[in-house]
Amino acid sequence: MSSENAKKISVVGLGKLGAPLAAVMAQVGHEVWGMDLNPEAVKKINEGIAPVQEPQLQDFIAQSAGRLKATCDMAEAISATDITFVIVPTPSQQDGSFSNDYIVAALTAVGESLRAKTGYHLVVISSTVMPGSMDSEILEALAHASGKVIGSSDLGLCYNPEFIALGNVINNMQHPDFLLIGESDPRAGDLLESLHASVCQNTPAYHRMNFINAEITKISVNTYVTTKISYANMLAEVCENLPGADVDVVTDAVGSDSRIGKKYLKGAIGYGGPCFPRDNKAFAVMAERLGAAGDIAVATDSINDRQVDRMVNIIGKHTAKGACVAVLGLAYKPDTPEVEQSQGIQLCERLKALGFDVYAHDPQANGYAAQQLDGIATIADTSTAALARAETVIIVTPWQEYGVLEFSGGNQRLVDPWGIFDVAQLPEAMAYIPMGRMAK
Template structure:
């Protein structure tokens, strides 16, 4: 089928490349001319496993190309995916849907009869109905549906090719049939397909993110209790996760969630519930958000205690800048937030990350950056492990020991092998765990 993908950010570029890869003819559209030029040359704007090769292959095949013209997009196809951002409104918590609105309003006068606009952006419940009314006034023979994305950064290509489920919110059998045809290769392989009303489809995405965020904040709240009681939150999480009703996924204690989805989505969900008069039903999400933010403050406070109560004239090594491993995304990164907070109160901070250094430098130019772990840790009074990249689990504590000034590490992701660090003479601290000291710790 012919289709367009409007917006070539994280969701859009992955969706466009994957749709072209399964055989569709795709036109990606973005107002950023430099981005379009880079995409046309086969270069992805983000780091995502397998994406560059996929993009280069589909562009070369001729099934994927890019443009800056929504008018061209309307002429190119009758099927249009909207993948633009929905950040928080300035100074508030609600979702800012102005970019989604602009796409629909801009394309409506140019749409071919029988066109279908399919939203993939995360939006407040009721958005599809609101936009459908506006679309009917200008293009009465076209319609709008919602098909939320459920991509995990670092696994987006795999999640698009083999999603855990496909959810579509439609108002006609024609729209459902079109979406079934688009995703036929996935459906043949057994991917569950849920066809429902647009409001339910919109809610599935925000409800999923709210539940996962709640699970993360729950175990981090338990970490606070463990700190107060002298218990071990890692063992607690392992034991609790054995319950099949609960499970282990998203039950890892640590620095908390960040990125472009969870924080803004739970705030926007709570704001929309208030507008609908049911704010009390999900008021707990405010506490979920506060627990998550508090983990960053707790990490800074623990780091301060580990260097003697003050960061003045202290050198801190930070391992990790991206908000999660296998990504170069630093939007609302807990790691960068902690690093910047420590620098603001007097420390010299050196940051390492396998992929996110360039993005981090643009956001916080006052921090020092390096692509070499030993260089980041040179003469450090404390090492902070803030993003759980697999590379950091491969570090040799014995080899790193002579590089630092003091063999102290704060594992804010609770993923390092504590025994190996202890045996190499390090003092390892973590949120919700008793401190483990080695024989040669400074």
């Protein structure tokens, strides 16, 4: 990147999303200041160490040497940069809506630091917010703290949420399907579009719009994807109860219809993680507040809530009371240690409550799950150790290594909700229970 194209960027919040964004921007040649209140994250960045676990992140930080620095001091980050991304938590509240408290606190500090700065500055909110937030609380907090007019020659504001999946964040940032930009004015949107173009290795569509449309779009993408997942799980449950039915055969054919598509149309178990489970709840709250109907979001959510029951029922049907069950997979998906809202942890809790002796394993998430599973499950260092004593083994997270488990040949049963295990590799004495599909 030529030096005149290199921008000066700050990233406020160096968590699961912010740290990869800072590294991706620095790697292509921009000058980046990371800012976080957590001194540990700042120290790690300054020592060249990834503050969160994410594929490729360590390499990108190493390739950014000299262009990626971090500080706990907002004034230092703002005075040295012209574009600021805010990627702080927006936790779900009791009613399911997202709180803007962290954003408002961060923007207050950003705005106060902007008072002392001359020249144009762009502030970009990447956190997921409730529709209506940008034009009210967020805009007001920044305008009040900075004393500047948003959409003027001094200050621009954009809403630019990311559509990434943990475990694939850097690749998703470099190859997005599309970029969503809610903008205060064209200058702000133009600058943000050019910045993304410098990072993308593909040529995505740019959807630029006002704040409210961007806020609705963000939340709609996740609620639509989860609707597809719940739809496939609904089909899986139906197939489970119809002899000869196979959900993979059905979804493969259904998904061939170009109006539908195969992505995320996979009958298995429920979704988890920091985003999917909370977005339908937020959508439903938004609709209810408006007096509109959010029924599909509510149904998607309640189908998802049934998926742990489905696993518990199948295990219960095939396992003696109090016997040992091995739960393989605690991360909410492969390639991440993240255990928030994980089906594996929920399953361990339910099985323990029903009196089973629970063993659990995950290739990356053992340490992250330890506190939640204290007194609930014995965490095994290896999958082999987890399944040694188990009467029933269930593969909850479809990690690649679980597709080639080695069983000792005892009288065990394997429940495989994702259909990832090659049944020909199973010892003869073992029973294979594919949920909603035929053994492959």
